[in-house]
Amino acid sequence: MWLGAAVGTLLLVLLVGWALLGYYRREISANKEELQRYENAVPIVKAFYGSDIELCGDRLCANVDPRGHKSGDKGQYQPVRSRPQP
Template sequence: MWFAAAAAILLLVLLVGWVVLGYYRRELSTVKEELQRYEDAIPVLEAYYASDVVICGDRVCANIDPKGQRTGDERQYVQVQPRRRQ
């Protein structure tokens, strides 16, 4: 009887531990994905900060560099002026 009770308690503790471990593994996976999204956004934010651009309404307005490098399939994109350091 005592052996069966001890075995049942041990199994219950192992089951609870397994459930808690699974929960934390899922949480850790979610946090890693969120961190990766933030790390992927860093180059975009650095480029935005280095460029002379502002938000105007629901778009981005830019001070275009007439001598800037062109890119895109049809070379439709032009570099913007660098932001002036204040």
């Protein structure tokens, strides 16, 4: 009787441990994906912060470098000047 109770308890502990392990693996996987999205956004945020850009109402205004290399299929994009350093 004692042996049966011990084996049952051990099996229950193993089952709960296996379920918790699966839960935490899924949580870690989801967090890794979210972290990767944040890491992909870092260069964009750095470029935005280094550029001379401001909010003008609900749009962005930029201090464009007229001598910069144009890009885009129609040459419609120009680089933005660097933000002045204080």
